[in-house]
Amino acid sequence: MLNKSNTRAxxxxxxxxxxSISVCADALDEVKExxxxxxxxxxxxxxxxxxxxxxxxxxxxxxxxxxxEEMGVEVRFLDLPWASVLPGLSAKNFDLVGGPLIxxxxxxxxxxxxxxxxxxxxxxxxxxxxxxxxxxxxIAGKEIGAGQGSAQLRAxxxxxxxxxxxxxxxGFVDNNQAYAALAVGxxxxxxxxxxxxxxxxxxxxxxxxxxxPPFGEPAYFSYMGRNDEDSRxxxxxxxxxxxxxxxxxxxxxxxxxxxxxxxDTPTGDFEPAM
Amino acid sequence: xxxxxxxxxxxxxxxxxxxxxxxxxAVALLIGFLIAVGVCTLRLAPxxxxxxxxxxxxxxxxxxxxxxxxxxxxxxxxxxxxxVSPIVAAVTGLSLCAGAYIAEILRxxxxxxxxxxxxxxxxxxxxxxxxxxRIQIPQVVRLTSPALVNEVILLIKASSLVSVVxxxxxxxVSQNIAASTFLQLQFxxxxxxxxCIVNVTLALLxxxxxxxMGRVRI
Amino acid sequence: xxxxLNILFDNIGAISNGFVVTIGAWxxxxxxxxxxxxxxxxxxxxxxxxxxxxxxxYIEMIRSxxxxxxxxxLYYGGPTLGITLDAIPAGVLALGxxxxxxxxxxxxTGFNSIPSGQLEAAECLGLSRRQVILRIQLPQMGVLIMxxxxxxxxxxxxxxxxxxIITVPELTLVMTGIGSETxxxxxxxxxxxxxxxxxxxxxxxxxxxxxxxxxRYLDHRTQxxxxxxxxx
Numbered sequence: 218m219l220n221k222s223n224t225r226a227x228x229x230x231x232x233x234x235x236x237s238i239s240v241c242a243d244a245l246d247e248v249k250e251x252x253x254x255x256x257x258x259x260x261x262x263x264x265x266x267x268x269x270x271x272x273x274x275x276x277x278x279x280x281x282x283x284x285x286e287e288m289g290v291e292v293r294f295l296d297l298p299w300a301s302v303l304p305g306l307s308a309k310n311f312d313l314v315g316g317p318l319i320x321x322x323x324x325x326x327x328x329x330x331x332x333x334x335x336x337x338x339x340x341x342x343x344x345x346x347x348x349x350x351x352x353x354x355x356i357a358g359k360e361i362g363a364g365q366g367s368a369q370l371r372a373x374x375x376x377x378x379x380x381x382x383x384x385x386x387x388g389f390v391d392n393n394q395a396y397a398a399l400a401v402g403x404x405x406x407x408x409x410x411x412x413x414x415x416x417x418x419x420x421x422x423x424x425x426x427x428x429x430p431p432f433g434e435p436a437y438f439s440y441m442g443r444n445d446e447d448s449r450x451x452x453x454x455x456x457x458x459x460x461x462x463x464x465x466x467x468x469x470x471x472x473x474x475x476x477x478x479x480x481d482t483p484t485g486d487f488e489p490a491m
Numbered sequence: 492x493x494x495x496x497x498x499x500x501x502x503x504x505x506x507x508x509x510x511x512x513x514x515x516x517a518v519a520l521l522i523g524f525l526i527a528v529g530v531c532t533l534r535l536a537p538x539x540x541x542x543x544x545x546x547x548x549x550x551x552x553x554x555x556x557x558x559x560x561x562x563x564x565x566x567x568x569x570x571x572x573x574x575v576s577p578i579v580a581a582v583t584g585l586s587l588c589a590g591a592y593i594a595e596i597l598r599x600x601x602x603x604x605x606x607x608x609x610x611x612x613x614x615x616x617x618x619x620x621x622x623x624x625r626i627q628i629p630q631v632v633r634l635t636s637p638a639l640v641n642e643v644i645l646l647i648k649a650s651s652l653v654s655v656v657x658x659x660x661x662x663x664v665s666q667n668i669a670a671s672t673f674l675q676l677q678f679x680x681x682x683x684x685x686x687c688i689v690n691v692t693l694a695l696l697x698x699x700x701x702x703x704m705g706r707v708r709i
Numbered sequence: 710x711x712x713x714l715n716i717l718f719d720n721i722g723a724i725s726n727g728f729v730v731t732i733g734a735w736x737x738x739x740x741x742x743x744x745x746x747x748x749x750x751x752x753x754x755x756x757x758x759x760x761x762x763x764x765x766x767y768i769e770m771i772r773s774x775x776x777x778x779x780x781x782x783l784y785y786g787g788p789t790l791g792i793t794l795d796a797i798p799a800g801v802l803a804l805g806x807x808x809x810x811x812x813x814x815x816x817x818t819g820f821n822s823i824p825s826g827q828l829e830a831a832e833c834l835g836l837s838r839r840q841v842i843l844r845i846q847l848p849q850m851g852v853l854i855m856x857x858x859x860x861x862x863x864x865x866x867x868x869x870x871x872x873x874i875i876t877v878p879e880l881t882l883v884m885t886g887i888g889s890e891t892x893x894x895x896x897x898x899x900x901x902x903x904x905x906x907x908x909x910x911x912x913x914x915x916x917x918x919x920x921x922x923x924x925r926y927l928d929h930r931t932q933x934x935x936x937x938x939x940x941x
Contacts, residue, residue: 271664271667298656424673
């Protein structure tokens with residue numbers, strides 16, 4: 218019966234449900250509303266994300282172009298120093314991290330990875346013609362550089378424990394600074410993922426050389442977002458677009474363009490070795 | 492020794508970076524000045540609580556290194572619900588820091604104003620804020636303009652640190668160019684020259700102002 | 710935010726090392742800066758025109774460019790000129806050079822504040838240049854320029870976090886490293902803020918005490934050193 222107190226209760230109930238519906242707008246809805254996906258990344262990470270004449274270029278730019286088209290949104294990249302990227306993600310300064318980042322156990326605990334896009338096994342870059350390093354073990358006792366706070370540096374730390382003489386590890390703000398230090402002889406090698414140092418060695422064969430085989434555990438690169446309910450739909454959407462790209466060969470094409478070869482990457486959830 | 496073609500090729504980018512540097516510094520100066528007036532008012536207030544508040548602001552923002560302030564604003568504040576973009580973080584950080592230094596500069600200026608002025612203005616019926624705005628602040632700005640010009644120079648130099656929150660000002664642009672060309676010496680030197688040109692010009696302006704000060708009696 | 714203290718205790722070794730490097734680099738930079746600055750100031754005062762001009766350019770270039778750029782020039786640009794320094798030496802050297810320009814200016818003002826009458830009298834009495842500097846100018850200068858010196862020393866302390874950018878393992882680098890490893894970024898930053906505040910405040914207090922102690926010799930109205938009668 219619609220008496221005064223019932224009506225009041227009904228109104229409050231309706232208002233409450235309306236309110237909860239509007240509060241249910243999550244990251245995906247926000248992105249579609251704004252028409253913009255914001256990706257945090259560090260542009261000193263060739264060939265995934267780097268600057269050519271001031272313009273962003275690389276595998277990430279190409280992949281996200283497809284993602285943007287299929288979602289009907291613009292993609293905006295924020296160029297941040299690496300140390301600010303993960304904190305920035307946690308702080309919701311952007312929707313997801315470009316990177317890409319290596320999938321590690323520690324990171325999986327706190328964040329959510331999308332389906333992987335490339336191999337990331339860590340290897341060493343040395344100066345061309347440096348015969349003192351012919352295999353990974355030869356770096357024992359030498360000075361090796363890597364990106365501060367990166368999984369590649371962690372892999373180096375793990376590796377040095379297996380050597381009889383430990384390595385002196387220098388953390389650089391970004392990999393380009395590490396390559397620069399290597400080139401002038403300040404360090405003896407740089408530890409980074411194979412696709413990255415492969416690219417650098419290809420661009421400057423007179424300066425750099427890759428040390429085979431890679432010393433790291435098998436690893437994969439992925440984009441990464443927050444582990445919360447709010448981001449779930451958004452990350453699902455982007456992940457499925459990338460999965461489609463894997464299935465129909467578009468990703469393989471881009472891998473050949475930027476990484477020199479196509480690579481197999483896991484399609485479902487997997488347990489990272491690192 | 493100097494790779495001229497590459498230098499010329501990248502010059503437009505560097506100049507864009509310089510423009511960003513100057514823009515950032517200008518905005519930070521403006522906002523910092525407003526903050527400084529506020530803090531200065533607190534510092535010169537009759538109530539000891541307010542004075543302590545003003546003093547605390549200055550201690551905090553002059554005591555914590557700017558780099559840490561920038562990282563804090565960009566990484567920590569969002570946890571409390573104030574998400575910021577790199578540029579906003581940069582301007583906020585620079586403004587808050589500048590505000591503290593400018594507040595001290597202004598305070599010195601305020602203290603040299605004769606209190607008789609404020610008293611006679613009150614007798615003429617002007618209210619406190621109007622006295623501030625139309626009589627005191629213009630005089631203080633004139634008095635302290637050499638120190639303020641110096642502060643601008645400091646701000647332009649300090650802006651080089653906002654590269655850590657990813658803003659594409661002159662230092663970050665030089666870093667990027669140096670990274671892709673491996674010609675660090677050349678491009679960092681070019682950046683140094685650009686900073687020099689701007690700051691030496693400003694310093695000359697400051698000296699001019701200081702010279703004119705000597706002839707003005709307040 | 711409640712695992713603050715645990716993280717600190719777990720990493721206390723690394724944090725102490727970082728702290729030691731910060732203090733070491735700071736003191737190294739200050740000492741180098743003062744020695745170099747004094748040298749520049751003395752050469753400027755007593756040198757010929759070309760030397761004066763050269764030193765002027767040195768001072769202006771350093772004071773007109775950001776410290777970060779100077780640091781990059783030395784660390785990344787240096788090897789091109791044959792100067793390949795490790796991170797810590799490069800950091801200390803850059804701090805010292807940066808400080809020297811400011812210290813030189815402070816010493817210059819100090820030199821100018823000594824009444825020329827004293828210097829003329831010293832010349833008449835046959836004192837050597839070295840004696841004039843060491844026994845007449847520096848001691849009196851010390852009193853007058855103490856606040857400016859303390860201020861500059863504090864500024865150099867606040868520039869040390871910048872050294873982290875070229876991998877010097879000082880406090881900021883160590884703490885942000887811990888932050889990335891434990892994912893406790895915000896807490897780490899808070900600790901850094903408090904840490905530096907304490908250091909700067911402490912320096913400030915020590916400076917004020919020094920100024921007070923030395924200020925006994927200064928007649929504040931005239932900014933002149935007290936005569937023996939006035940000091941009694």
